[in-house]
Structure formats: C-alpha cells, structure tokens
Amino acid sequence: MDHGTVHKTDLTAVTHSNTLIDKLINELKNEDLISVKKEFVGRNTYYISLTEKGKAIAQQLKKAQEIAESKMEDQEGLGNPPRIEVTEEAADRVKELRLLYHVNVYDDHVSIEEIPRNxxxxxxxxxxxxxxxxxxxxxxxxxxxxxxxxxxxxxxxYPEVQHMILHYKGKTKVCLVCGYENPENAKFCMECGARLE
Structure with missing residues (x-):
C-alpha cells in the first residue's frame, strides 16, 4: 500500500516462492483487490498495484495492526510477575541460597539449596x-x-521462577515430556499425548 505500483519481482522480499506469488496474485486479482499490468520490454514485466477496494482493505488492516501493536505495548508489563525488591537484611540472610538445576524439576516448584554460613x-x-x-x-x-x-x-x-509463575498465571499446563503448553483443563498433552499432572 505504501509503495504504490511494484514489480512482481519485488514480492520475493515477502516470499521466495514464485509459485506462491503467482497463486496469490491470481487470487487477489480475482477478488478485485489488485490490478496487474503486463509490459514487454525485452522480457515480460508485471506491475502490480492496489485497486480502490484493495486500498480500503489495506488501510483497515494497517489500522488493525497499529491498534494491536499499541495494545501489546500497553500490556507488555501486565503479564510479568511483580518485581520484588530484596531488602538488605533479606539479602544478608540468603547469601548462601542457590537455585538447584535438575533434569526432573516439575513445572510447579523449584528446589533451592541453603548452605549455612557456619x-x-x-x-x-x-x-x-x-x-x-x-x-x-x-x-x-x-x-x-x-x-x-x-x-x-x-x-x-530467579528468571526461571518468574517464567514458571507466568505459566500458571496464563493458566497453562506445561508437558513434562515435550514442554508444550496446554490449556489448564487438559488432561493429556495436545502435542505428544503424555498424561499431564
């Protein structure tokens, strides 16, 4: 829409498949969304431009995309877990805490090892x-x-803990076998079929 008339070869920036480009051009032309002008200058050159109907639809799609992007920016911070400032006293108490990484850590808890100072x-x-x-x-x-x-x-x-809580806030169940995120009410993984806990 922003480019006016484009060469058919310019569409390879969208997809490298000439077959797909030809198919899309034919479908859009049949719906009266684009017009195709063919010129022969040593070889066939195709110029593609939007019709009035195509411009109207493209403008509406562009508005919808801008709205969606602005809402994504507005909601970017909403899905994140709250940032909790660790007090100096708490930091001193837990200097020796560290997150344990296990192959078999479940998606609902994390193991922590506390090493006493003494x-x-x-x-x-x-x-x-x-x-x-x-x-x-x-x-x-x-x-x-x-x-x-x-x-x-x-x-x-710990980022791992923040990620884990996001799964629960999003009300998903993560499959322990394949890692696929399933709906909260799923009993079996939709990707691999494993039973969900």
Whole structure:
C-alpha cells in the first residue's frame, strides 16, 4: 500500500516462492483487490498495484495492526510477575541460597539449596506455586510454611521462577515430556499425548 505500483519481482522480499506469488496474485486479482499490468520490454514485466477496494482493505488492516501493536505495548508489563525488591537484611540472610538445576524439576516448584554460613550441612527445600486464600497464584515456601518469607522473596529474583509463575498465571499446563503448553483443563498433552499432572 505504501509503495504504490511494484514489480512482481519485488514480492520475493515477502516470499521466495514464485509459485506462491503467482497463486496469490491470481487470487487477489480475482477478488478485485489488485490490478496487474503486463509490459514487454525485452522480457515480460508485471506491475502490480492496489485497486480502490484493495486500498480500503489495506488501510483497515494497517489500522488493525497499529491498534494491536499499541495494545501489546500497553500490556507488555501486565503479564510479568511483580518485581520484588530484596531488602538488605533479606539479602544478608540468603547469601548462601542457590537455585538447584535438575533434569526432573516439575513445572510447579523449584528446589533451592541453603548452605549455612557456619559450614553446616546444606538444606534442600522446595518453593511451590500455590493459590493463597484469595485464589491468587503465589510462591509458597515449604521450609517456612509461608507465602512471604525470605526464601520466597529471593526465589522471585530467579528468571526461571518468574517464567514458571507466568505459566500458571496464563493458566497453562506445561508437558513434562515435550514442554508444550496446554490449556489448564487438559488432561493429556495436545502435542505428544503424555498424561499431564
């Protein structure tokens, strides 16, 4: 629409398949959305331009795309988990916490290893995604039996945990076999057929 008349060869920027280009040109021409002008200057040269009907549709599509892009920008921050500032006191308490990476980590919790400063034996515990009393998905620490302990506060700082909570806020079930995101009410994976927990 912004280019006025274009050569047929310019459409290879959209797709490299000449067969597909020919098919699309024929379909758009049959719907009276484009006009095709053929000239012979040493070889056949095709000039393609939008008809009035095609221009009207292209303008509406462009407006719809601009609206969709502006809404995406407006909602960009909405799906992200809240940023929690870790207090200095909490940072001191959990200096020795680290996220454990396992092959068999489930999609509803993450294991954290706490190494005591006095050189004691490390403790491993899990931080789960659970619904609180208001029905919201929150991180819950099995160590402190709490939704807002220092372990939960620090767990929020891990990108893996933030990604995990986004799956639950989006109400999806992630297949443990193939990683496909299924609807919340799915009992079996729509991609590989594995049973969902």
């Amino acid at each position: 050189g004691g034996r490390p403790r491993i515990f899990d931080v789960y995604i659970k619904r609180n009393g208001l029905g919201d998905f929150r991180l819950w620490c099995e160590q402190d039996d709490s939704f807002d302990c220092v372990h939960v506060e620090v767990a929020w700082t």
